[in-house]
Amino acid sequence: MIIEIGHYALVLALATALILSIVPVLGARRHDSAMMDVATIGSVTMFSLVAFSFGVLTYAHVVSDFSVQNVWENSHSLVPLIYKYSGVWGNHEGSMMLWLLILTLFSAVVAVFGRNLPETLKANVLAVQGWISVAFTLFILLTSNPFLRLDPAPAEGRDLNPVLQDVGLAIHPPLLYLGYVGFSVCFSFAVAALLEGRIDAAWARWVRPWTLAAWTFLTLGIAMGSYWAYYELGWGGWWFWDPVENASFMPWLAGTALLHSALVMEKREALKIWTVLLAILTFSLSLMGTFLVRSGVLTSVHAFASDPSRGIFILCILLIFIGGALSLFAFRAPRLSAGGLFAPISREGALVVNNLILTVACGTVLTGTLYPLLLETLTGDKISVGPPFFNMTFGLLMAPLIVIVPFGPLLAWKRGDLLGALQRLYVVAGLAFVAALIFFYIEHGGPVLSVLGLAAGLFLVLGAVADLWYRAGIGKVSGSVAWRRLTGLPRSAFGTALAHAGLGITVLGIVAVTTFQTEHVIEMKPGQTVDAGGYSLNFDGMQPGRGPNYTEDRGHFTVRRAGVAVADTWSAKRLYTARQMPTTEAGILTFGLSQLYVSLGDATKDGGIVVRIWWKPFILCIWGGALIMAFGGFVSLSDRRLRVGAPRRKAKPATPAMEPAE
Amino acid sequence: MMRRLLLAFALLLMTAPAFAVNPDEVLADPALEARARALSAELRCMVCQNQSIDDSNADLAKDLRLLVRERITDGDSDEAVLNYIVSRYGEFVLLKPRFSVKTALLWGAPALLVLTGGLSLLLFARKRAGKPTGSKLTADEQARLSELLKK
Numbered sequence: 001m002i003i004e005i006g007h008y009a010l011v012l013a014l015a016t017a018l019i020l021s022i023v024p025v026l027g028a029r030r031h032d033s034a035m036m037d038v039a040t041i042g043s044v045t046m047f048s049l050v051a052f053s054f055g056v057l058t059y060a061h062v063v064s065d066f067s068v069q070n071v072w073e074n075s076h077s078l079v080p081l082i083y084k085y086s087g088v089w090g091n092h093e094g095s096m097m098l099w100l101l102i103l104t105l106f107s108a109v110v111a112v113f114g115r116n117l118p119e120t121l122k123a124n125v126l127a128v129q130g131w132i133s134v135a136f137t138l139f140i141l142l143t144s145n146p147f148l149r150l151d152p153a154p155a156e157g158r159d160l161n162p163v164l165q166d167v168g169l170a171i172h173p174p175l176l177y178l179g180y181v182g183f184s185v186c187f188s189f190a191v192a193a194l195l196e197g198r199i200d201a202a203w204a205r206w207v208r209p210w211t212l213a214a215w216t217f218l219t220l221g222i223a224m225g226s227y228w229a230y231y232e233l234g235w236g237g238w239w240f241w242d243p244v245e246n247a248s249f250m251p252w253l254a255g256t257a258l259l260h261s262a263l264v265m266e267k268r269e270a271l272k273i274w275t276v277l278l279a280i281l282t283f284s285l286s287l288m289g290t291f292l293v294r295s296g297v298l299t300s301v302h303a304f305a306s307d308p309s310r311g312i313f314i315l316c317i318l319l320i321f322i323g324g325a326l327s328l329f330a331f332r333a334p335r336l337s338a339g340g341l342f343a344p345i346s347r348e349g350a351l352v353v354n355n356l357i358l359t360v361a362c363g364t365v366l367t368g369t370l371y372p373l374l375l376e377t378l379t380g381d382k383i384s385v386g387p388p389f390f391n392m393t394f395g396l397l398m399a400p401l402i403v404i405v406p407f408g409p410l411l412a413w414k415r416g417d418l419l420g421a422l423q424r425l426y427v428v429a430g431l432a433f434v435a436a437l438i439f440f441y442i443e444h445g446g447p448v449l450s451v452l453g454l455a456a457g458l459f460l461v462l463g464a465v466a467d468l469w470y471r472a473g474i475g476k477v478s479g480s481v482a483w484r485r486l487t488g489l490p491r492s493a494f495g496t497a498l499a500h501a502g503l504g505i506t507v508l509g510i511v512a513v514t515t516f517q518t519e520h521v522i523e524m525k526p527g528q529t530v531d532a533g534g535y536s537l538n539f540d541g542m543q544p545g546r547g548p549n550y551t552e553d554r555g556h557f558t559v560r561r562a563g564v565a566v567a568d569t570w571s572a573k574r575l576y577t578a579r580q581m582p583t584t585e586a587g588i589l590t591f592g593l594s595q596l597y598v599s600l601g602d603a604t605k606d607g608g609i610v611v612r613i614w615w616k617p618f619i620l621c622i623w624g625g626a627l628i629m630a631f632g633g634f635v636s637l638s639d640r641r642l643r644v645g646a647p648r649r650k651a652k653p654a655t656p657a658m659e660p661a662e
Numbered sequence: 663m664m665r666r667l668l669l670a671f672a673l674l675l676m677t678a679p680a681f682a683v684n685p686d687e688v689l690a691d692p693a694l695e696a697r698a699r700a701l702s703a704e705l706r707c708m709v710c711q712n713q714s715i716d717d718s719n720a721d722l723a724k725d726l727r728l729l730v731r732e733r734i735t736d737g738d739s740d741e742a743v744l745n746y747i748v749s750r751y752g753e754f755v756l757l758k759p760r761f762s763v764k765t766a767l768l769w770g771a772p773a774l775l776v777l778t779g780g781l782s783l784l785l786f787a788r789k790r791a792g793k794p795t796g797s798k799l800t801a802d803e804q805a806r807l808s809e810l811l812k813k
Contacts (some may be wrong), residue, residue: 235717237717240712240713241712242712243712278778316742352783356776356780356783357777359775359779360772360775360776363771363772363775364771364772367767367768367771368768368771371765371768373766375764379764381753382752382753382754383753383754383756383764383765384706384753384754384755384756384757384759384760385758385759385768386704386706386712386714386757387703387714387757388703388704388757388758389757389759389768391759392758393771393772396772396781397772451763482740521684521685521688522685523685523686559780578703602684608685610685
């Protein structure tokens with residue numbers, strides 16, 4: 001019964017979404033406050049209904065109600081409790097429910113906290129959110145209903161895909177969706193602005209916290225996904241340029257560009273039309289990601305939910321929303337008043353270059369992802385576009401971006417002083433290069449070219465420090481004044497510095513791992529020892545084991561440094577009994593920022609086993625850098641000038657020498 | 663200098679590894695083995711989803727890895743090995759598609775996009791020059807502004 005109520009709540013949510021889609025828009029045209037108020041109450045109601053419906057589905061999973069088809073297909077009574085919860089979105093139907101839940105959550109948050117938005121803008125924004133909600137609720141109800149029953153109810157479920165039985169599933173999709181769907185708010189703001197035919201700096205100020213929040217979550221989601229793939233898939237890779245990874249990476253690139261262009265728009269009233277277009281494109285890429293993952297048009301390791309009929313439905317949603325928004329843009333954009341002008345050498349100028357490079361990078365990834373598909377459709381020729389293509393093109397595009405990032409914050413708005421910035425960064429670049437040389441000397445063994453990559457990463461980190469350093473005037477004014485200045489800097493200045501430094505740390509990690517990593521593929525028998533990364537690993541032997549829903553063969557390894565045992569680890573090959581599906585559980589040991597990664601291969605005829613051991617120096621920098629970037633996002637978000645609901649600046653006694661911040 | 667830097671960076675990123683090679687496949691000569699590994703990373707495992715033969719545990723991938731090593735020990739150049747494999751399995755096997763008429767747009771995409779972006783930037787800047795900037799005020803805001811100015 002409860003299942004049917006959940007289903008019914010979803011139907012009611014559709015009805016609410018339909019009202020929400022129409023009434024506030026009409027209200028905004030007629031300046032009818034009562035009609036516009038429907039937006040607020042409607043959004044909250046819609047969220048409550050979807051949340052209830054989602055709760056019911058969760059309940060069905062937790063109590064293992066196998067009369068529900070979705071639970072039967074994707075759960076098992078023996079699955080640990082946490083995976084019963086996270087298993088709710090470990091399948092197509094459930095993940096669409098999560099998508100919708102987050103979408104309506106964002107609507108409700110805009111409704112509740114957007115009190116100081118202009119009445120018509122708020123009504124229009126929430127209505128556009130309503131349109132998206134209608135499309136996705138319809139999609140769920142018509143093609144992916146999670147509330148379908150089975151009669152008679154099976155006694156046991158078919159188990160959650162073993163690869164998904166991991167904490168990663170509890171964290172990665174919600175974060176990723178908070179990012180993906182968060183951009184829907186920017187999209188709705190853009191469409192609402194086009195509907196009203198008016199856009200100004202205030203609009204940018206309202207949109208920026210949403211962009212920032214979505215970007216922060218997406219950063220965390222992608223990083224988490226990458227780390228999950230790294231430890232779960234058992235071959236030590238952390239980024240595969242898989243179409244689905246690209247699908248999440250493209251909105252990130254566009255979103256990063258949006259974050260920076262909204263900044264220019266807020267501060268300088270320039271790049272308005274571009275910012276609106278970028279807001280539309282960013283969410284369009286999120287939608288396209290959803291389509292690519294679920295339609296099965298591209299082969300991918302994530303293809304857990306592909307079904308062509310669903311694909312066509314999502315393709316229609318995609319065409320309607322992207323096509324509609326872009327047509328609206330084409331009609332209305334010329335009417336939007338043009339933005340301001342600026343000198344090429346200025347912070348705006350640097351941000352335009354940032355936007356150019358990020359957009360081109362995004363376009364390149366898009367081309368690479370879709371090209372095989374288009375070529376096959378048009379000519380029937382099958383080609384592959386894989387990591388070698390992406391590494392090369394994307395790497396070439398990112399290199400200049402990395403070099404200009406530290407310049408941006410050092411240039412002033414309107415008219416920057418390139419020579420001044422160069423003089424300031426001269427020292428930074430020198431320090432970065434020397435540090436890279438030292439690093440290279442200590443690690444030794446990699447290609448000499450890696451020094452340049454390391455220096456680029458360090459340049460970003462030191463450049464971010466230098467930005468704060470110069471703003472506080474350290475060395476030019478007395479210590480106490482500098483301290484006052486530093487603490488008086490707006491939080492967004494620290495956010496910027498953290499995000500840029502985080503990027504540098506990620507670059508460092510990537511360069512260090514790709515160039516200094518060592519690998520051993522050997523056949524080992526109990527008692528044998530291998531040296532890797534300055535440690536020696538002793539294989540102690542295999543042992544059978546069993547978990548709640550799997551059996552495993554696990555090998556024990558003792559790690560010694562200079563003869564002293566410092567750590568030990570298990571590396572296992574598992575067999576999940578319900579699906580008879582094997583997985584590898586790598587043994588991972590962390591030493592500082594580096595890791596030893598031990599993965600088991602096949603057993604050999606003479607009683608040994610193939611063991612793959614990698615020494616991954618500084619690999620944690622890759623994800624650590626992403627965490628720092630996201631932390632920078634949160635710090636920026638906490639800046640009171642950006643805080644949702646507090647767009648107006650409080651008159652505060654000006655801190656001496658406070659520079660305009662981003 | 664800049665170009666060399668770019669190239670260096672590209673070279674750095676080109677070697678992202680992940681492996682499924684077995685000990686019995688490894689060639690005795692480390693130089694030849696390194697070449698085999700580099701080539702393997704550019705070849706697609708035909709029965710897998712987006713994995714190179716270097717990453718894959720599939721039998722077909724193993725066969726291909728052995729084939730690559732066989733050709734290399736027979737003295738083939740990298741180019742010859744790739745040609746041989748493409749002649750047997752088609753262009754689909756290459757993860758880095760070759761430049762041809764079919765892939766011109768793919769390889770040209772970054773350059774084309776940069777050019778388009780740069781040109782439109784220039785055009786917009788030209789068109790915009792000399793025009794008034796900033797957004798127009800609504801009648802309502804204009805009234806409020808003049809009221810404030812009177813004070």
